[in-house]
Amino acid sequence: MKPPQGEEEDEERLRQRKLEEALEVKSLRRIISAYLNYPEAAEEDVKRYERSFRKLSSSHKALLSHYPLKFQSLRRCISINSFFIINMLQAFEPPLDMSHDVDDCGCSHFEQPPNDMNVCSHESAAASGSCCSKPDEACCGEPSNMMSKPADCLAPNEEVDTEGCLGSDTGSCLAGRENYKMTSECCSNHVSDSNGNVPSSHHDWLDPSLQLRVPMVDVDKVRCIIRNIVRDWAAEGQKERDQCYKPILEELNSLFPDRSNESPPTCLVPGAGLGRLALEISCLGFVSQGNEFSYYMMICSSFILNQTETAGEWTIYPWIHSNCNSLSDSDQLRPVSIPDIHPASAGITEGFSMCGGDFVEVYSDPSQVGVWDAVVTCFFIDTAHNIVEYIEIISRILKDGGVWINLGPLLYHFADVYGQEDEMSIELSLEDVKRVALNYGFEVEKESTIETTYTTNPRAMMQNRYFPAFWTMRKKSVEKHST
Numbered sequence: 001m002k003p004p005q006g007e008e009e010d011e012e013r014l015r016q017r018k019l020e021e022a023l024e025v026k027s028l029r030r031i032i033s034a035y036l037n038y039p040e041a042a043e044e045d046v047k048r049y050e051r052s053f054r055k056l057s058s059s060h061k062a063l064l065s066h067y068p069l070k071f072q073s074l075r076r077c078i079s080i081n082s083f084f085i086i087n088m089l090q091a092f093e094p095p096l097d098m099s100h101d102v103d104d105c106g107c108s109h110f111e112q113p114p115n116d117m118n119v120c121s122h123e124s125a126a127a128s129g130s131c132c133s134k135p136d137e138a139c140c141g142e143p144s145n146m147m148s149k150p151a152d153c154l155a156p157n158e159e160v161d162t163e164g165c166l167g168s169d170t171g172s173c174l175a176g177r178e179n180y181k182m183t184s185e186c187c188s189n190h191v192s193d194s195n196g197n198v199p200s201s202h203h204d205w206l207d208p209s210l211q212l213r214v215p216m217v218d219v220d221k222v223r224c225i226i227r228n229i230v231r232d233w234a235a236e237g238q239k240e241r242d243q244c245y246k247p248i249l250e251e252l253n254s255l256f257p258d259r260s261n262e263s264p265p266t267c268l269v270p271g272a273g274l275g276r277l278a279l280e281i282s283c284l285g286f287v288s289q290g291n292e293f294s295y296y297m298m299i300c301s302s303f304i305l306n307q308t309e310t311a312g313e314w315t316i317y318p319w320i321h322s323n324c325n326s327l328s329d330s331d332q333l334r335p336v337s338i339p340d341i342h343p344a345s346a347g348i349t350e351g352f353s354m355c356g357g358d359f360v361e362v363y364s365d366p367s368q369v370g371v372w373d374a375v376v377t378c379f380f381i382d383t384a385h386n387i388v389e390y391i392e393i394i395s396r397i398l399k400d401g402g403v404w405i406n407l408g409p410l411l412y413h414f415a416d417v418y419g420q421e422d423e424m425s426i427e428l429s430l431e432d433v434k435r436v437a438l439n440y441g442f443e444v445e446k447e448s449t450i451e452t453t454y455t456t457n458p459r460a461m462m463q464n465r466y467f468p469a470f471w472t473m474r475k476k477s478v479e480k481h482s483t
Contacts, residue, residue, distance in 0.1 A: 036206075049071060066329075088299060091302075222296070240454070244379070245276070247470055255472070270363075311342045319334065372399065374404070382411050395475055445472045
């Protein structure tokens with residue numbers, strides 16, 4: 001007997017929901033596996049350097065006799081980076097049941113790399129080694145269960161010497177699959193210290209049996225994240241933050257001089273990355289929400305925002321993955337301490353949060369209409385498939401009289417995606433961007449050009465420079481716009 005139509009629809013919805021959950025789990029496993037594959041991939045790089053060195057003649061080797069010690073030092077740096085990654089993953093609380101059986105999800109197309117092209121697409125090819133990107137959506141958890149630091153790791157700011165060698169097998173060399181597509185949702189990811197009552201979790205989802213092999217392009221995104229940590233959370237990134245974030249913060253401070261604790265202005269930061277700009281805006285006295293599309297970013301930002309206990313708690317080696325344009329081995333092997341501030345002690349305003357998900361999907365919701373006093377976009381608007389849609393949504397979610405502050409280039413992230421006929425990329429000139437904004441009720445109050453770099457090694461011989469547009473636009477009131 002055939003079930004009633006209503007029951008058939010319910011069964012179909014249930015089947016579709018299970019399929020989507022399986023896809024999400026499979027995709028998140030791939031992202032986690034990219035992190036876990038980092039030490040093995042980095043070790044392969046060192047082995048490649050060693051193979052090239054062995055091919056030298058004896059006389060040439062004699063001129064580079066320090067190289068074997070450099071290779072040992074690289075392995076030690078990789079081990080310490082891997083230890084940071086393992087601690088970060090141990091602290092991560094997945095929003096999904098990672099033991100979900102995905103073998104029968106019917107997704108045979110997962111050999112394609114994820115369409116997540118934003119993680120480090122503003123970096124130069126020389127810096128990043130590839131064009132990295134963002135998966136579909138994310139929801140940050142409240143992490144817990146930190147690992148203790150091993151005795152053989154370096155203390156913060158300790159230079160790597162050329163004696164001794166830690167193995168590069170810290171953690172598991174695992175793998176995973178495809179980018180995920182989660183239901184858009186926000187999580188109140190307030191900064192808190194490690195004394196919060198967070199239940200400890202069993203990390204069965206880190207079991208190697210649940211992991212699959214990932215392509216190298218995914219591991220390259222992890223290297224991009226390590227460089228992004230410097231930009232947002234290291235003293236060495238202060239120059240870039242002053243170039244990019246300081247003009248925005250000064251503009252917000254000027255435009256909202258009468259901020260009150262009782263009714264603070266609201267500010268949205270799409271493309272918040274690792275969360276530093278959103279946190280700085282909160283510290284100015286705004287109700288600040290960062291929105292981020294990349295789970296690579298969200299896992300890392302949640303760890304730094306929620307789990308770090310002191311400034312300089314961790315040491316990473318962000319520059320070890322490129323031998324190009326180095327002034328010296330000591331520059332390449334230099335450590336960076338993170339974070340440069342303790343986020344929980346930074347003076348944030350109540351209501352600070354990070355929201356995971358696709359900007360278009362999350363903020364197209366009717367509940368977002370006219371909610372925000374300010375929208376800040378920094379190196380973000382060119383991440384769009386359709387920049388017109390971005391501008392339309394920014395206008396819609398701003399209050400009448402609200403301001404849109406933007407700083408960034410127009411390096412459209414999907415402009416060079418070849419061979420995918422269904423891939424959309426609308427690539428406007430700056431003149432057309434401003435014309436579209438005018439159509440959606442914006443008036444330009446201030447504009448200039450800012451010179452800056454992006455996740456650049458400040459001691460490298462090559463540093464790509466941007467001259468991005470910086471503007472403040474105000475959304476006209478309904479009455480003014482209608483005239």
